[in-house]
Amino acid sequence: MTLREKAGQLNQRMYGWDAYRRTPDGGFELTEALYAETERFAGLGALYGLMRADAWSGVDHSTGPGSGDGAALADLVQRHVMERSRLGIPALFVEEVPHGHMALDGTVLPVNLAVGATWDPELYERAAAHAAAELRARGGHVALVSALDIARDPRWGRTEECFGEDPSLAARLTEALVRGMQGEVGAVGEVAEAGEAQDGLFADDKAPVVLKHFAGQGATVGGRNSAESELGLRELHEIHLPAARAGVRAGAAAVMAAYNEVDGMPCCGNRALLHGLLRESWGFRGLVMADGLAVDRLARITGDKVAAGALALNAGVDLSLWDEGFTHLEEAVERGLVGEDVLDAAVARVLSLKFRLGLFERPYSADRSAQPPSPDRGRALSTALARAAVTLLHDDGGVLPIRPGVSRIAVLGPHAATTAHQLGDYTAPQRPGTGSSVLDGLRRLAPENADIRHARGCALTGDDRSDIPEAIAVAAASDLAVLVLGGSSARTSGTEFGANGAALTAVSEMTCGEGADLAGLRLGAAQHALLDGVTATGTPTVVVLIQGRPHAVPEAADRAAALLTAWYPGPWGGEAIAQILLGRAEPTGRLPVSVPRSAAQLPVHYNHKDIEYGAYVDESAEPLYSFGHGLSYTSFAYGRPRLAQRTVDVDITNTGQRHGRTVAQLYIRRLLTPVWPRTLELRAFQGVDLAPGEQRTVTFSLGADQLVQVGADLETGVLPGTLEIRVAESARAALTAVPVVLRIDE
Amino acid sequence: MTLREKAGQLNQRMYGWDAYRRTPDGGFELTEALYAETERFAGLGALYGLMRADAWSGVDHSTGPGSGDGAALADLVQRHVMERSRLGIPALFVEEVPHGHMALDGTVLPVNLAVGATWDPELYERAAAHAAAELRARGGHVALVSALDIARDPRWGRTEECFGEDPSLAARLTEALVRGMQGEVGAVGEVAEAGEAQDGLFADDKAPVVLKHFAGQGATVGGRNSAESELGLRELHEIHLPAARAGVRAGAAAVMAAYNEVDGMPCCGNRALLHGLLRESWGFRGLVMADGLAVDRLARITGDKVAAGALALNAGVDLSLWDEGFTHLEEAVERGLVGEDVLDAAVARVLSLKFRLGLFERPYSADRSAQPPSPDRGRALSTALARAAVTLLHDDGGVLPIRPGVSRIAVLGPHAATTAHQLGDYTAPQRPGTGSSVLDGLRRLAPENADIRHARGCALTGDDRSDIPEAIAVAAASDLAVLVLGGSSARTSGTEFGANGAALTAVSEMTCGEGADLAGLRLGAAQHALLDGVTATGTPTVVVLIQGRPHAVPEAADRAAALLTAWYPGPWGGEAIAQILLGRAEPTGRLPVSVPRSAAQLPVHYNHKDIEYGAYVDESAEPLYSFGHGLSYTSFAYGRPRLAQRTVDVDITNTGQRHGRTVAQLYIRRLLTPVWPRTLELRAFQGVDLAPGEQRTVTFSLGADQLVQVGADLETGVLPGTLEIRVAESARAALTAVPVVLRIDE
Structure with a gap:
């Protein structure tokens, strides 16, 4: 291979949605942008997000590939890549799978924080296997999966992507994720301990994972997205590394080096972390991918992007994401900034992953045997996870499950009658009619004599209280109110995005997700007013929180007869919640994070160092609800x-x-x-x-x-x-x- | 020396105020408690707080030593110690001098945070020299001084004891403190660099300092007092160690090992910190004192206090404070938990300090030449520091300095007419008539035609608004309102204290100081209501904040015509503030800390890692006022x-x-x-x-x-x-x- 061909294998430069466009006849054609990219490197190392569809990419059902034509599009691109590659090296198609494959028609699963609340690795393993099978049937190869970030500050908008605050809980769920997606392929790390083959092939319905993010991204100061960390190495080892270590032991094919800095150096330039710890101490032989544009950020201290690319490659990054830095690796070698042997080692890791996927023999989806898994099974698994995640925090009034005699039920709040905000970040547009809201679920499952009335009351954000009186009136005329409040990571077309897809300005009702950090942990002001007004009617009120982080709503703990959190439960979350409210299923969720009383008392974790501390002058230092807490309908x-x-x-x-x-x-x-x-x-x-x-x-x-x-x-x-x-x-x-x-x- | 005699030299077990009592004739007599202590060890290593007077010790002007009889009391105790010591070894008298000697009649200086605001090491050096001279004239030997804690979280009640958030500012002021108190005695650390004698004697009007706290205590999580730290070693080295290193270079005689844990071990048991870094890397040859009861806390992991004492001694602690653990060092040596050579080295450091003070030749105050420094000079220095610390944060209305034509001035607020809350923590009871409030200062200094009216409005804490209407009425009838708000570290007799003197329950109006951490950073609710009401009158309002931390009062920035902070300016702070309000002095203070908008956006420092971060969804990530900011009456x-x-x-x-x-x-x-x-x-x-x-x-x-x-x-x-x-x-x-x-x- 020429130096240029080698450098090409380490680049993942394009946005996948720029590689194709729809033709008038409903098919796809490739773009000049893709041609230019494959021309530049005489091939293509990897392509990110060919199937991605969301507000950032602008892809929707009218323009993007669905379950029916995704594989054909993938093969179209692959055929072009193979033709341009002198040695016939296929490209890797890398896709976002943080909670299901984030593509049109992909089965959306509850977000990781909800998965954490299930405390059920076995169930999650089955759901992960389903997601991998969907991905592969669509022509995707590699799954980018959230797993390693530990939720240490709920202000962070990506808290939803964490399994929780605890390293052991995250480690067990990370293992389940790796096993579910990759199947039995032999461990990539811990050679001496595992003693297994490291080069097993992936089955056609399995997907190698890129565990993200490595490491310590949950500890950035102030819960600020991809900001600096003051994290010490002890905290890193005790809290932030166990999930990564467990994932590596379970055989994870790759990890993603994070944006944040650890001990003086961003992870993508941190040789002590990527080489000393990951490869040498842990024996990891898999791939290290950089987070999006993280290599280029290193130019802040190297002075230019060529040197930034060399720094990252020397540190241990094998494959970049969107960076310019890695496109100059040829020059970096020629300038002596990095040795060609280092480049060769990275190329070998990329080629090895392609080999393990069988791409050299069968580059095309059409060659492979994988059938699309049943959408019904996907829906059942997603609903089961959602149901297992719903957590009953208190039920002072003993109002749950809703008794048969309760006939007039008010279903209120900005989350009550929509599924749009229960999906979590990254999610692709859903086809009309997909999923069920709490109102849908209650209407379908409640006894026939139930009189269910709905009022929205207010929006998720802002302080427009004009519709609150109507909601109060409905509550006052009911035997029970179910008030569905919370936050949202739903991006709308008005959102501005950075080059890496993080939200730059949170518009509409978005208060969570990548780039949407929330200092005060409060719901929108009108939601608090709605809570006040509804509970003041005296009608027993069940508050359900749908959210990507624990919000600080101590008022709900004080005034609601019962309080549940469902996190972002996915499209069928409303059905799952209704099952539990009506006693058709038991509440089994347990908190994967401590719930704070306010942002002012942060940090709040159960696993702090053992020091006696009473309280602040103005507030307790204890969480409102403890890690691991969750009530049952029995005892x-x-x-x-x-x-x-x-x-x-x-x-x-x-x-x-x-x-x-x-x-x-x-x-x-x-x-x-x-x-x-x-x-x-x-x-x-x-x-x-x-x-x-x-x-x-x-x-x-x-x-x-x-x-x-x-x-x-x-x-x-x-x-x-x-x-x-x-x-x-x-x-x-x-x-x-x-x-x-x-x-x-x- | 016997093993027991050696162990005795390393103990500082008693509270000094338990060593004496007043006799009916107005003199002092010694107590059985002191006799028992000197009997136990056939002598006494050190005695803490013989002069201390405050709500914790319960000592006041009727029971404790003042400027007139302190030296006699010290000599009485010393004579007893010398008699009980077979080898005639005198005791060290160790006193609290965080902002002046905290004893009856001691000159109270502004707290360290105010000193930080002066950015004037030369002025501070003179004030420190005065405090040392007062201490020595009273019979005290060693000064416990706050210097090393860096203010990284304003929720911490001890923020007032920090020079600010910046390592260089703290380093320069720590050097000034050491120079001022110790004079020229040669450096104790950095032998190779300094090349100076390390055993110089202290002049009779100089006091060896114990710099506290070593190290990283400002970084405990959540601003919780003496809690755990997640501090990494890089953050420790970059932010928390420079002041200590500067102090050691300047010749500090001792440091105090802090309560908090650094990289897995509390400082008092942290050999890497006390031995590896402090002694071996920095060449420090001085004394390490443990913080109060910090050695005994180690029993949590050693299982008993004997082993805790051994762990601390092995780690590098020479002298304990109140601990039981160090009283068992004889047993620890006999059990083989610590070598006698380690004990000997610690004893040598204690004896060396006594020698450098000249105590072997002249154990008694009466032997020494030092004269009490002039109280007038103390007052002048304290006032000068207070004046230099007052910081003008904004003056949108151009209302300052108060123009001669402004005749009706309302002086309002819970801080306006009292000096009780402008003193800071540790402070001894003041004699009636000491100091001046803002009202005092304005009445004394304003033009004769000025019509100055006062209303308190409300208390510092709580939500009693009954007196607010009166204050509003006074404001409405005035040309200008001066509204003096803030917090307090004043302890009252109702406060409960831990065995180490930290407040267990903050009662009365105390919201700051050791043990009084404030999650929300807000003033008392009634103060906010008073601010709203007074500014709503339309009368231009100058808000003056008297506080031991930056409170989050963005309303004052929005609504007040001008805003100043004076921190805790000491007894004569009101005079200093009045001079500046009236234009008799220029505002020269600069912020030593960033002022946050709210607790929800913490941490907020100017010297964070260089990462672009826009804002939270609900709040800016930038401080309300920047580190270093402060306006002048000129430009x-x-x-x-x-x-x-x-x-x-x-x-x-x-x-x-x-x-x-x-x-x-x-x-x-x-x-x-x-x-x-x-x-x-x-x-x-x-x-x-x-x-x-x-x-x-x-x-x-x-x-x-x-x-x-x-x-x-x-x-x-x-x-x-x-x-x-x-x-x-x-x-x-x-x-x-x-x-x-x-x-x-x-």
Whole structure:
């Protein structure tokens, strides 16, 4: 290969939607832009977002590929690439799959924060497998998946993309994601430990993943998107790396180097992180992709983009995204800024991934056997995840599930009758009629005699209160009000975007998503007024929050008879919520993040260092709702844990009148230890379904994942010491749970 | 010395106020508690707070030592100690001197945050020298001084004890503090660089300082007092260590190891910090004292206090404060937890400090020549600092200085007519009539025809609005309103304290100080209502904030004609404020911290990493007022900087009609650099007094202090690269100032 051909393999320069246009006959044709790109490098390394459709790309059902013609478009592009490549090297088609394939007709899943609330890796693994199969059937190859960001500041608009605040919960869900999407292909990292082949081929319905973002992006200061971090290496290792390490162990094909800086250097230029830690310590042999335009940002300190590209390549980046820097790698080698051996190693990783996908033998979708998976199965999995995520935070009035005698139900609020805002960021336009709102779900599932009335009340944002009186009147005339409030990451055509797709100006009702950080964590002012007005009627009010972050709405905790959060539950979230409100399903969600009382008390995590702190003069320092919290329609009793060797048994009993699922959470609390401990650390969990009166013994094994610690010199292992094991229904409950003590000797 | 005698030298166990009581004849007698303590160790290492008087100690003018009898009490205690000590080793008397000697009759200075606002190390050095002389004349030996904490989160109640958010500003003021208090005694650290004697004796009017706190205490999460830190080592080195390093270079006799944890270990148990960095890298040969009860806290991970004491001693702590752990050092040595050689080294440091104070030859105050310094000089210095600290934030109406024609002046607000809340934390009870409020100052200094009326309006805290109408009426009937609002660190007898003196419950009007953290950064609700009501009258309103942290009061910026902050200006602050309001002095203060718009946008510093970030959806990410900002009654023009070798010249002209002082601030902005830079870094400043029309050339030398950088592996030095030099009146102004570029070659 020539130097130019090699450099070409490391570039992922174009937006995929610029590569094609619709022809008058409804087909597709390729563009001069694509021709220019393949000409420039005599081929094409990778193409981003060929299927992407959203407000940023401007692609919709009239212009973009759907489930019926996506594969044909992919093959059209691939044929052109193969023709331009002297050596016949196919391109990688890289697609966004943060919660389902973000393409027209792709099955939208609940966002990661909702997935975190399910505490159900097995269910998520099946949903991830479905998404990969959809992607591959459409001609896509590689899935960009959110997984590694840890939600440490709810002001951040990308909190929705996190599995939560806890490293162990995120690690288990990341493993499930990798297993679901990639199938069994052998681990790419941890060679010595895994002892497995690293070069397994991907099945035709499986997709290699790019885990994003590596590393520490959830810790940027002030919850500001892709801003700086003051993150120390200990915090990085203890909180932000475990999910990445678990994903690498599970065999993840690639990681995406993040925008943020860690210990003095942005991840894309951070050789200590990408090379020293990821490749050398962890034995990772997969691909490192840069986040969009992150390489070019390095020119701030290198002085030009050629040197920026060299810095990134030397640091460990293999494949760029949209950057100019990597287009000059030929010059960088010639100027001596980077060795050709370094370039060769990166090229080998890109080619290896193409090989593992079978692209050299079968470059075209038409060659492959994968059939599109059933849309009904996709819908069922999405709905199941949504249902499992809905979390009952309080039910002081005992109003839930809604009793049959409750006939007049007011369904109110800006989220009540629309699915547009329950989808999360990235989402492609939905075909009319897709999904169900809470109002849809209640109308379909409520008893026939139910009198369901709706008023929107207000918009998600702003302070227009003109429609609030109508909503109050409807509430006053009802036996129960269901008030659906929250936020939105829905982008509209008026949004301005940066070159990397992040929102520059949040318009319309968008207060969340990439580029939409929210300082005050409050809902729109009119929503608060609506909450005040509806609860003041005296009609028992169930507040449902649909949101991509925990908002601070302590008023709802005070005034609502019951409070639930569904996060962004996806298109069929309304159906799932209605099932739970009506008692057709049990609430099983548990909080993957602590819910703050206000932005002023941030940060609020359960797993802070173990220091006694009372309160601020003006506010508690404790969260409103604890990590791990979630009520059931029944109740559970946990027995004293019993320790035998490295096994803990706990008897759990359903002490109520209904079937239910509790999530048994195993926390450790270190006593004698070489470094200052956190108050509690979640290290294992199990969902347990129990019939009324049923008792079961849950067994946890205490292996390296449960006992591992980051020692004084950041060495990671099972260190001598003593620790308590506590099993409870939430982090707060664990504080007073009866412990057993485990001693770990030298 | 026996092992027990050695251990005794490392203990500072008692509260000094428990060592004596007043006799009916007005003298003092010693207590059984002191006898027991000296008996236990056959002597006494150090005694804390013999002169302390405050709500915590319960000492007041009826029970405690004043300026007239403090020395006699000290000698009484010392005589007892000498008698009980087999080897005749005198005790160290250690006193709180955070802003003047915190004892009855001690001259109270403005708090450190106000000192930071002066940007005047020379003035501060003189005030520090005065405080040391007062301390020594009273029989005290060692001064505990706040200096090293950097204000990174204004929610922290100890923000008032910081010189501000900037490491260079803090470093220059720490040097001034050390020079002022200790005089010329030779450097204790940086042997190789300084090449000076390290064992110089302290003059009789000088006091060795304990710089507190080492290190990183300003970075605890959430602004929570002595809580955990997620601080990384880079942030520690770049932001939190420079003041300590400067203080060590200047010869500081001791540092206090902080409560907070750094990289996995509380400072008192952190050998990497106390030994590796402080002693080995920096060459520090002085004493390390633990913060109060900080050693015992280590028992959380060691399992018992004996091991906690051993851990602290091994880590580098020489002298404890109130801990039980250090009382068991004899047992710790016998159990083999710590070597006797380690103990011996610590004892040698304690004895060395006693020797340097001349205590072996002249243990008693009566032996020494120091005369009490003049109280009038103390008052003059305190007032000068207060005057220099008052900072004019805006004057949109041009209402200041108050014109002679303004005759009816309303002086309003809970701070207007009292000095009780302008003193800051730690402060001893003041004798009646000490100091002046803003009302006092205006009444004394305003033209004779001025009609000055006062109404308090409301209390500092709470929402009692009953007196607000009266204040509004007074405002409405006046030509100008001076509204004095703010916070308070004044402790009352109802306050509950922890064993270390931190407030456990903030009662009365206390919202600041040690243990009083404020999540929302808001004034009491009634103060906001008072502000609304007074400004709504249409009477031009000058708002003066007296506070120990920047509160978020954007309403004042919007509605007041002019806004000033005086921080806690000390007893004579009202006089200083009145001088400035009336134009008898010029406003010269500059902000040592960024002023946030709200708690929701924290953190807000000028010297964040250089990342573009627009804004939150609901709020700007920029501060309301920038670091370095402060207006004058005149105006200044800055010329283009000229660079010749390592010298920068800037022409500055007073372009207004009045005399004034500008603070020329030199910032660097790194361009080509091995680690990601901050947007700006203050590296030098000079106050420049100019008559109307006068021009002067200010010259800055660019030495190691200006160019030093923390490199990729935390190595600290002048590294190759290019950088811009900008000279401006604030950090915000520096962003658009014309730069000169300096290239630093290998």
